[in-house]
Amino acid sequence: MITSFHPPQRTLMGPGPSDVNPRILEALSRPTIGHLDPLFVQMMEEMKGLLQYAFQTKNELTIPVSAPGSAGMETCFVNLIEAGDTVIVCQNGVFGGRMKENVERCGATAIMVEDAWGTACDPQKLEDALKAHPEAKIVAFVHAETSTGATTDVKAMCDLAHQYDCLTIVDAVTSLGGTELRVDDWGVDAIYSGTQKCLSCTPGLSPVSFSPAAIEVIKNRKTKVQSWFLDLNLVMGYWGPSGGAGAKRAYHHTAPINALYGLHEALVLLQDEGLENAWARHAKHHNALRAGLEAMGLTFVVPVAQRLPQLNAVSIPEGVDDAQVRGLLLQDYNLEIGAGLGVMAGKVWRIGLMGYACRKDNVLKCVTALDDVLGRLGAPVNHGVAVAAALASYGEK
Numbered sequence: 001m002i003t004s005f006h007p008p009q010r011t012l013m014g015p016g017p018s019d020v021n022p023r024i025l026e027a028l029s030r031p032t033i034g035h036l037d038p039l040f041v042q043m044m045e046e047m048k049g050l051l052q053y054a055f056q057t058k059n060e061l062t063i064p065v066s067a068p069g070s071a072g073m074e075t076c077f078v079n080l081i082e083a084g085d086t087v088i089v090c091q092n093g094v095f096g097g098r099m100k101e102n103v104e105r106c107g108a109t110a111i112m113v114e115d116a117w118g119t120a121c122d123p124q125k126l127e128d129a130l131k132a133h134p135e136a137k138i139v140a141f142v143h144a145e146t147s148t149g150a151t152t153d154v155k156a157m158c159d160l161a162h163q164y165d166c167l168t169i170v171d172a173v174t175s176l177g178g179t180e181l182r183v184d185d186w187g188v189d190a191i192y193s194g195t196q197k198c199l200s201c202t203p204g205l206s207p208v209s210f211s212p213a214a215i216e217v218i219k220n221r222k223t224k225v226q227s228w229f230l231d232l233n234l235v236m237g238y239w240g241p242s243g244g245a246g247a248k249r250a251y252h253h254t255a256p257i258n259a260l261y262g263l264h265e266a267l268v269l270l271q272d273e274g275l276e277n278a279w280a281r282h283a284k285h286h287n288a289l290r291a292g293l294e295a296m297g298l299t300f301v302v303p304v305a306q307r308l309p310q311l312n313a314v315s316i317p318e319g320v321d322d323a324q325v326r327g328l329l330l331q332d333y334n335l336e337i338g339a340g341l342g343v344m345a346g347k348v349w350r351i352g353l354m355g356y357a358c359r360k361d362n363v364l365k366c367v368t369a370l371d372d373v374l375g376r377l378g379a380p381v382n383h384g385v386a387v388a389a390a391l392a393s394y395g396e397k
């Protein structure tokens, strides 16, 4: 007889999902009401405002797509791109490769601009590509590359794209709520994120936002968006134009009602903490984690100026068995850290400090656990110094 599933309480310090704040788990269990119930519609209106704050945008079309980050990505690409278009994709990790897939599946041509994994996208290379491809319509890149822990200068990239009359699509799945992101000031035209990284909500929703220029393109398409579910012309009728809670809504799909309660709560938490404070918290705990890991002798993959605080990629020491270490961390400490992805598989660990998981007790737990496990396995690292180094970073003994 199969019985109820009861997962253990883990500490999630990988590339996402991150630990979910208990207040969000509680919100998920509130009574389900109808998705056209006036109170639910009112909650949807609040959600748009909360997301505008998180993205730092006045974009009216700022909503959560009812599916994970990958669906937010697909929403941006299928709505803005038509067959025959040219799109410049700047790739510096796994997720840029998915952008290429999206472009090609839209029947468009992807011009790839490659940067080394573990570094930022280079605006100079983008400019060269823009000059060589005046036919390009869109520039796409990842703000926070979760596969490597590198951040890219969004404003510099968007400024260049606009100089050459291109719109921009930006992946902010791992950056939203964790590091500085200003959609309007930086000139982002279409952006997608996820709920399970620095917003510390459960996975399965994708906040997106579209500038007025992007909406113009969507409204003036020559062909229908090939995805019925992700066609924003239809989704807009469900989430409503502005006009408040009283605006008429057309049934499109049944919103994941309780999941939206969770995201609403996550965004209220972010609002209460303050966006700048959340960014500063990620930076502070990253510095402590970094101090601990470096004291151990572990080295970061990404140059310091391009490093994300919420995703710390460190090289696995010579002779150490990647899977064995992660297995022991899980077994003995209930601690999950991430494995390497793509070309970095088996070479790096990805230690996340995202949202609710980004706390002092987790930093200390992580360096303590790694120190212990690597010590037991006889790894070539400095033992017994990591915790003191992390504490010193906090200004404590």
Ligand SMILES: *Cc1c(COP(=O)(O)O)cnc(C)c1O
Residues within 6 Å of the ligand: 016, 068, 069, 070, 071, 095, 142, 144, 145, 146, 147, 171, 172, 173, 174, 194, 203, 204
């Ligand atoms: C996690 C992630 C995604 C995919 O999000 P899912 O919710 O897993 O679909 C896309 N881009 C980046 C940069 C990510 O970190």
